[in-house]
Amino acid sequence: MPSEFLIDLNEHKTAWKGSAKHYRPDGSTASEAGFVIPAEGPRHMFWMLDTIMYALPDGVNPDENHMPHEHRHGYETFFVDSGKLWLYIDGMKCLLTPGDILHLQATQIHGMAFLEDVKWRGTYHDYIISDDARAVQNVMKHMPETRDDKDLQKLEPPMDFIPRERFLFKEVPTEQCTAVRNPKRPLAEYKFEGVAMKVLVQRWENGGAKELCCAEMEPGFTAEWVKYPKIRELLYVRSGEVKFKVMNDEFIAYSECLVNIPKFAPHSLEALTKSEVYDLGGLTMWSSFLHDYTSIKTYDPERFAKPGVIDELKVKFDCPIKCMGMMK
Numbered sequence: 001m002p003s004e005f006l007i008d009l010n011e012h013k014t015a016w017k018g019s020a021k022h023y024r025p026d027g028s029t030a031s032e033a034g035f036v037i038p039a040e041g042p043r044h045m046f047w048m049l050d051t052i053m054y055a056l057p058d059g060v061n062p063d064e065n066h067m068p069h070e071h072r073h074g075y076e077t078f079f080v081d082s083g084k085l086w087l088y089i090d091g092m093k094c095l096l097t098p099g100d101i102l103h104l105q106a107t108q109i110h111g112m113a114f115l116e117d118v119k120w121r122g123t124y125h126d127y128i129i130s131d132d133a134r135a136v137q138n139v140m141k142h143m144p145e146t147r148d149d150k151d152l153q154k155l156e157p158p159m160d161f162i163p164r165e166r167f168l169f170k171e172v173p174t175e176q177c178t179a180v181r182n183p184k185r186p187l188a189e190y191k192f193e194g195v196a197m198k199v200l201v202q203r204w205e206n207g208g209a210k211e212l213c214c215a216e217m218e219p220g221f222t223a224e225w226v227k228y229p230k231i232r233e234l235l236y237v238r239s240g241e242v243k244f245k246v247m248n249d250e251f252i253a254y255s256e257c258l259v260n261i262p263k264f265a266p267h268s269l270e271a272l273t274k275s276e277v278y279d280l281g282g283l284t285m286w287s288s289f290l291h292d293y294t295s296i297k298t299y300d301p302e303r304f305a306k307p308g309v310i311d312e313l314k315v316k317f318d319c320p321i322k323c324m325g326m327m328k
């Protein structure tokens with residue numbers, strides 16, 4: 001029996017609660033977006049779409065067909081999980097391949113030309129989502145046969161999409177584009193027994209709402225959260241196999257699965273293979289916690305050993321991990 005907390009992104013029938021296709025001027029399908037998790041709370045956190053971006057038709061010049069544009073609101077973080085694309089951003093052009101992550105801030109000019117079909121998985125926050133857009137999606141959800149109905153699509157308010165002009169984008173190596181992140185070159189890295197914690201997007205790059213960290217786990221690494229964690233979590237197992245216990249459900253999350261964990265739900269994990277797990281919810285202030293933890297341990301070992309010091313740090317930075325380490 002599959003767990004309600006496990007979402008296999010490659011199983012569109014169960015992972016996608018609805019979907020929408022977008023078309024090119026010639027009528028061919030440009031993309032198909034699956035709605036995985038709806039936005040939550042005043043800053044529209046946890047919103048997740050899983051989009052298949054289809055390759056440009058043969059003979060189309062990517063430099064002339066990448067639709068440069070900006071969004072006036074919101075932040076976007078995309079995972080490239082298959083295929084390849086040209087990214088045009090901030091006057092630069094670079095190639096994105098599986099493993100890359102693109103972090104976009106409001107008003108940042110960007111355009112994409114997909115050279116192959118790409119699994120393009122995005123989390124968003126601080127977008128403005130109108131009631132009409134939700135109402136259209138609700139009809140599509142209950143009446144899947146209406147998804148391609150132009151009369152219904154017309155009722156959906158225009159997206160926050162400001163077209164921009166083409167520009168002479170200079171081709172650069174991917175690592176020179178600061179909007180492109182990759183766990184191979186984290187902003188900061190903290191190593192512990194059985195796990196490397198990598199900071200990929202800082203909180204100040206997200207209007208203070210969240211951050212993106214990746215845990216690279218060795219087989220046998222375990223983590224247990226406090227009894228009733230006060231924050232809700234969304235984890236993305238991008239590679240590997242990880243056994244989870246969420247409340248009374250035990251299941252294995254494998255490559256390209258989300259683990260959607262409600263607030264207050266007791267949970268723990270054990271890496272069965274070398275695994276890469278992203279904290280997509282991003283509420284824990286990992287970057288600050290790991291920075292101060294490492295600082296105290298390095299510069300003030302006496303204080304580090306005092307009971308309560310690290311517990312206080314966990315409270316200060318919303319880190320609900322009770323214990324972690326290799327299985328004994």
Ligand SMILES: [Fe+2]
Pocket residue numbers: 069070071110
């Ligand atoms: Fe965009």
